[in-house]
Amino acid sequence: MSFRDGQELFADVDLGREKFLNRVFHAVLVAASLFGFVMLVLLILDVVWEAYQGLTVFQIDPVQFLTQPSSSRAERAGFGASIVASLWLMVLTAALAFFIAVGCAVYLVEYASRNRVTRLIEANLANLAGVPSIVYGLLVLALIVNDAGLGSVILAGAIALALLIVPIIIVASIESLRAVPSSVRDGSYAMGATKWQTIRRVVLPQAMPGILTGTILALARAIGETAPLIMVGTMLHATRYPDGPLSSFSAMPTQIYNWTYQADRMFNGLAALGIVVLLAFLVAMYVIAGYLRKKYEADASLTNV
Amino acid sequence: MMAPSQHRGGRSITRRTAMTTIASVGALSVAGCMGDGDGDGLSGEIPASGSNTVAPITQIAAEDFEAEYPDAQVNVEPEGTGAGFQEFCQANSAFQSASREITDEEIDICGENDVEYTHYTVGQDTLAVGVNEDNDWCEEITLEELREIWEFESDVQQWSDVRDEWPDEDIALHARDSASGTFDYFTENINGEMGNIRDDYSATSQTDEIWDAVADNEYALGWGGVGHLRSLQDQGGELVTVDVESEQDGEFYPPEEQYIEGGEYSPLARPLFFYFNHAELEENTDLIASFARFYINNQHEFATEVDFYRATDQDIIDNHDQLDSVLDDIGADPDEITVERQDP
Numbered sequence: 001m002s003f004r005d006g007q008e009l010f011a012d013v014d015l016g017r018e019k020f021l022n023r024v025f026h027a028v029l030v031a032a033s034l035f036g037f038v039m040l041v042l043l044i045l046d047v048v049w050e051a052y053q054g055l056t057v058f059q060i061d062p063v064q065f066l067t068q069p070s071s072s073r074a075e076r077a078g079f080g081a082s083i084v085a086s087l088w089l090m091v092l093t094a095a096l097a098f099f100i101a102v103g104c105a106v107y108l109v110e111y112a113s114r115n116r117v118t119r120l121i122e123a124n125l126a127n128l129a130g131v132p133s134i135v136y137g138l139l140v141l142a143l144i145v146n147d148a149g150l151g152s153v154i155l156a157g158a159i160a161l162a163l164l165i166v167p168i169i170i171v172a173s174i175e176s177l178r179a180v181p182s183s184v185r186d187g188s189y190a191m192g193a194t195k196w197q198t199i200r201r202v203v204l205p206q207a208m209p210g211i212l213t214g215t216i217l218a219l220a221r222a223i224g225e226t227a228p229l230i231m232v233g234t235m236l237h238a239t240r241y242p243d244g245p246l247s248s249f250s251a252m253p254t255q256i257y258n259w260t261y262q263a264d265r266m267f268n269g270l271a272a273l274g275i276v277v278l279l280a281f282l283v284a285m286y287v288i289a290g291y292l293r294k295k296y297e298a299d300a301s302l303t304n305v
Numbered sequence: 306m307m308a309p310s311q312h313r314g315g316r317s318i319t320r321r322t323a324m325t326t327i328a329s330v331g332a333l334s335v336a337g338c339m340g341d342g343d344g345d346g347l348s349g350e351i352p353a354s355g356s357n358t359v360a361p362i363t364q365i366a367a368e369d370f371e372a373e374y375p376d377a378q379v380n381v382e383p384e385g386t387g388a389g390f391q392e393f394c395q396a397n398s399a400f401q402s403a404s405r406e407i408t409d410e411e412i413d414i415c416g417e418n419d420v421e422y423t424h425y426t427v428g429q430d431t432l433a434v435g436v437n438e439d440n441d442w443c444e445e446i447t448l449e450e451l452r453e454i455w456e457f458e459s460d461v462q463q464w465s466d467v468r469d470e471w472p473d474e475d476i477a478l479h480a481r482d483s484a485s486g487t488f489d490y491f492t493e494n495i496n497g498e499m500g501n502i503r504d505d506y507s508a509t510s511q512t513d514e515i516w517d518a519v520a521d522n523e524y525a526l527g528w529g530g531v532g533h534l535r536s537l538q539d540q541g542g543e544l545v546t547v548d549v550e551s552e553q554d555g556e557f558y559p560p561e562e563q564y565i566e567g568g569e570y571s572p573l574a575r576p577l578f579f580y581f582n583h584a585e586l587e588e589n590t591d592l593i594a595s596f597a598r599f600y601i602n603n604q605h606e607f608a609t610e611v612d613f614y615r616a617t618d619q620d621i622i623d624n625h626d627q628l629d630s631v632l633d634d635i636g637a638d639p640d641e642i643t644v645e646r647q648d649p
Contacts, residue, residue, distance in 0.1 A: 073365070146392075146397060233384060236381045263611065268513075
């Protein structure tokens, strides 16, 4: 009886508009979240299609592509020297950036007192992480390439990339150092360990997975950077395998960039294949970072028990 | 678990050892350079800066030179003509490609740094005016009409604004952006002043994009390097060149080899240059002079192989004469340079 009354009571309330708005809003949110995904898929499809064109229309031989250095003559050009140059860059960049960044993070978390200066340093680090990469390229061009006379060599490029990623690694390292519970440190002190012993044997090993993940993700950003390397100066075509940190070079992204504006259209096919190789490197680095995080998260939860 | 990796970290290259290594390797390479010039083969490095446009010609010269003299290295690192002159005039590069001549400001910088140089004409770039294949009205265009279309605050919106008999359709304009020497050249020679151009056209840094857009739109008009246009035509791109009025005789000429090399396709054909630093030549005479000689000997083939046009045979003779006189000035015997002069 009362049920029927209730129905009659609300029978003239029209919820159509609210329900419609509800559905519209839902659709907008779904569209927003799909947008990035769809764009990414389109991008990848486009690259794959262009690369396929390169392989079929221009008959690019994949083995030659991966092993030969580049050339002005598109039919002889390959990506090998650029891949090697990028590997050199990664090794040097990691060597230059890692110790400085981790050292800075350890100081800020373990040693520095929480005062205004420390907060100023941390705020500046966050700002540094947002500086456009070309600015680091210009800095290195002026100070290292020209003033110090090092020239446009791999090491100069690595210095620019290291400057770029140091703030990123510092931020990631601070996070993972702070995540180490202070009870663990206290335990170490209680056993009579000094501060340095505690950091070296207790804190750093626990924080290392996070630091390494951050470093690999930062390196993944560095490997795709074009602007700072163009500023430092790269070869039009990487015609030689680099024989050390003091060789002239063109890394993967800069070689792709130079290929895209050559008159001969076969270079467009080469550029598309180059992008596929670069993407493969990026995906591999993300997979390694993800694997490290998973593996050590599991280990850490065991040791914490 | 992490101990091994930390250990490895401790032993890898620190900044200080890296720097020491660099210093010693640097010293060794300098020592290596000083020993050059006695043996049969050429060896050493030539840093080459300059124009993105000319770089492919210099690059192909470099590759063939390296193939002949494997111990020699030419590093072609283009950063644009302007940026390249900044390097060149501070004596940071020995060799400079340029898509225009050196400006007065750049001459001043060279003067401050005591950089002496000469320049050599190595080929010609040609700007084509292009339209879609379906465009059956615009077959030729005067320089005045080009200026009307492209000048700053131009009133031209539709094709009929240029000539009454042309259709009442909007023109889609595509061209290079202001960062290029190509832009500098077009604006100076068509609109009368470098940088003078309307601000509502589609500007791009990639010549290919201009021609792709023109091939896709019946009512588009663009200008840019003719090599890129021919390359797109070969791939089936639906676009054609427009005959442009000649500065010389008022007739209309297409951007084709005979008219470009004959000089009738003017002003839209422009000479391309390389410059080199005399101080570097004195220090490393045989290497630099040999590369210059090699470049000049074969410049016609190099230019045409990368879709540019050759300079004149007289340019080659002038280039050789100039190189000989520079060598005389610094007290070197032109006949003792490894690569011999070959006149056309």
